Amino acid sequence: MDITTSTSLAKMPCTILKGVGSSLQAKLQKLGIETIQDLLFHLPRAYQDRTRIVPLRCIRPGQVVAIEAKVKSSDVLFQGRRQLICLLSDGSGFLTIRFFHFNRSQYNNLKTGFRLRCFGEVRFGKNGYEMIHPEYVGILDDQPASVEEYLTPVYPTTEGISQYSWRRLQSQALQWIDRGMQELLPPNLLQKFKFSTLKETLLYLHRPPPDAPIQLLIDGKHPFQARLIFEELLAHYLSLRKLRENAKKHSAVVLSAEGALIKKFLQQLPFQLTAAQQRVYQEIADDLLQTHPMMRLLQGDVGSGKTVVSALAVLHAVSNGCQAVVMAPTELLAEQHLKNFKQWLEPLDIKVAWLSGQLKAKERRETLAIIENGEAQVIIGTHALFQEGVEFKRLALMVVDEQHRFGVHQRLALREKGYHDNQYPHQLIMTATPIPRTLAMSAYADLDHSIIDELPPGRKLVTTTVLSNNRRNDVIARIRQACHEKRQVYWVCTLIEESEILQCQAAEKTAESLKQLLPECHVALIHGRMKSAEKDKIMQDFKAKQYDLLVATTVIEVGVDVPNASLMVVENAERLGLAQLHQLRGRIGRGSVGSYCVLLYQQPLSEGASKRLSIMRKSCDGFVIAQKDLEIRGPGEVLGTKQAGIVGMRIANIVRDQYLLPKVQEVSLEIIRHHASIIPLLEHRWIESAEDYGRV
Ligand code: ADP
Ligand code: MG
Numbered sequence: 001m002d003i004t005t006s007t008s009l010a011k012m013p014c015t016i017l018k019g020v021g022s023s024l025q026a027k028l029q030k031l032g033i034e035t036i037q038d039l040l041f042h043l044p045r046a047y048q049d050r051t052r053i054v055p056l057r058c059i060r061p062g063q064v065v066a067i068e069a070k071v072k073s074s075d076v077l078f079q080g081r082r083q084l085i086c087l088l089s090d091g092s093g094f095l096t097i098r099f100f101h102f103n104r105s106q107y108n109n110l111k112t113g114f115r116l117r118c119f120g121e122v123r124f125g126k127n128g129y130e131m132i133h134p135e136y137v138g139i140l141d142d143q144p145a146s147v148e149e150y151l152t153p154v155y156p157t158t159e160g161i162s163q164y165s166w167r168r169l170q171s172q173a174l175q176w177i178d179r180g181m182q183e184l185l186p187p188n189l190l191q192k193f194k195f196s197t198l199k200e201t202l203l204y205l206h207r208p209p210p211d212a213p214i215q216l217l218i219d220g221k222h223p224f225q226a227r228l229i230f231e232e233l234l235a236h237y238l239s240l241r242k243l244r245e246n247a248k249k250h251s252a253v254v255l256s257a258e259g260a261l262i263k264k265f266l267q268q269l270p271f272q273l274t275a276a277q278q279r280v281y282q283e284i285a286d287d288l289l290q291t292h293p294m295m296r297l298l299q300g301d302v303g304s305g306k307t308v309v310s311a312l313a314v315l316h317a318v319s320n321g322c323q324a325v326v327m328a329p330t331e332l333l334a335e336q337h338l339k340n341f342k343q344w345l346e347p348l349d350i351k352v353a354w355l356s357g358q359l360k361a362k363e364r365r366e367t368l369a370i371i372e373n374g375e376a377q378v379i380i381g382t383h384a385l386f387q388e389g390v391e392f393k394r395l396a397l398m399v400v401d402e403q404h405r406f407g408v409h410q411r412l413a414l415r416e417k418g419y420h421d422n423q424y425p426h427q428l429i430m431t432a433t434p435i436p437r438t439l440a441m442s443a444y445a446d447l448d449h450s451i452i453d454e455l456p457p458g459r460k461l462v463t464t465t466v467l468s469n470n471r472r473n474d475v476i477a478r479i480r481q482a483c484h485e486k487r488q489v490y491w492v493c494t495l496i497e498e499s500e501i502l503q504c505q506a507a508e509k510t511a512e513s514l515k516q517l518l519p520e521c522h523v524a525l526i527h528g529r530m531k532s533a534e535k536d537k538i539m540q541d542f543k544a545k546q547y548d549l550l551v552a553t554t555v556i557e558v559g560v561d562v563p564n565a566s567l568m569v570v571e572n573a574e575r576l577g578l579a580q581l582h583q584l585r586g587r588i589g590r591g592s593v594g595s596y597c598v599l600l601y602q603q604p605l606s607e608g609a610s611k612r613l614s615i616m617r618k619s620c621d622g623f624v625i626a627q628k629d630l631e632i633r634g635p636g637e638v639l640g641t642k643q644a645g646i647v648g649m650r651i652a653n654i655v656r657d658q659y660l661l662p663k664v665q666e667v668s669l670e671i672i673r674h675h676a677s678i679i680p681l682l683e684h685r686w687i688e689s690a691e692d693y694g695r696v
Pocket of ligand 2: 306307401
């Protein structure tokens, strides 16, 4: 290949670099690196400062520094375990270096009088400052002290590629940077945001000068980084927007509502819709009148009343002789929907069918038959609904609950399943993870958004206390008092192991011991291994105040509504995530009296758990809790998807870099209007699965 012509770096394979044979090539490929351009976009994840030697009198614990000093003494000692300990001095101060693993030649080298340069983290040890297993090289006495010219980049890597190899590869790659490194952002944009050129940026980030603000770089907040992060976020955002535009080109059945049916439905509800529910319903109704499929995300905190809104959408499908499915991620959630929809829709002569993975063969056959012949108008189930060769007569609407557990690709796959007669079903996606708005708009840029930002009237704030397990007796006293006042109580046992059986056994034991401790209370037990009918009976009896105290596994996380229950104790609360704790706590605070939640924990408490419990204590606001959850766990965990478009970003971190999102959204409009040709180039540069996106 003639590499002297203006071949774009995007086409130039890494194999032209010295040292890249087939084995290294394969390892690079694993990281998605094929070309010189890919390599240059593989940016450091951290930096070290080896540009200056720090005098020992200036070092502080926690710093990662280069020092130069002479060995004053060197010994192999047993201090718990065998170790090589050397005391160093540079005339200004002292430092101990410690090796737990060392060989004979190291031992022989690190002798008194030996001069060396070390690099490592300073910590505070038994005898003053020390470094454990520092990197070091020996220095001859007459050798002038030479230091690195740039901050040392540390690259994200994979097994078998050392930092040394990365630096060698990058320094070769940088020599090509003048050849065809394509600037994708239009000049007016670069100017507007005062962005540096791509070349400047890459040179700086691979080789920051000694005076570069190292902490800013490590935090990913340097303007040069921000410029690239901006570009990456833009690529993802544009790509999701394109998905959405493409969806608009598809056609769907227009679902107008039969006014009388809607009216009847609303009349029989025991409550009035909140203003927020009405507004959101209107947004959905407008969508359903379009000739292209609705793709709408409905956000709303636990208990905000999303289900009833989705039922209204379902009525639109039914009004037009079409079918609707309502899908939940777990059997329990799906069962809860089944109960609600039957209760609401059967009085209106609408046939609601249940399709779960656990149906018996005969029931299943019958259900499949009525789904196929159209007798079943509304079908409720888990997502197994779509994996089992179900044939719909005329599916026009899909309601997907708890969307955050599914990703972009699943969303697309689902839509394909509903494809029929050149038409796609409308999609309403509901999530109780109240993702901060700007973040949601980016992570789900392929969807329209509606938010129920108001709870039904009468919900009370819950006062939350966090108590160590050794205060259990106080808690028991509190329960006794609550029962005495005829208020009801939940006691939630959390997962012991990843085993439902063990969890249920633990709940049984707890129920037994609480019965003994509280002989005057009526105690019931509910757990996931009971039959549905059995669970229903207990819940109904609890609601009818036949029990004072309900010991439960986390099955009550969903859908149970008992306004008189105003105290909840969560055992081993430290084991649960924020989202789950928030869901659980949403079960109380529904009545007219003040509610209390006691989070019991087992010591010792990890730092993460302690943070979570303190957040729960301070806030009842689902949005605040979700934001903290994102900060602690990161978007991949919370949004529940490893899909490109949300995570799988190379340098951007959608939480850390949230501040850029409004700009990204603004700029994307301009790009779509005036620079559409760069969109595929941006996607190609930044998105691994760009090809997959292109197909849909
Ligand atoms: P989520 O948004 O968490 O799915 P649900 O749809 O399960 O919430 O609603 C929670 C509870 O609030 C249910 O018992 C439901 O019947 C009730 N509810 C819904 N809307 C209203 C309203 N406007 N007024 C009073 N109660 C309502
Ligand atoms: Mg719900």
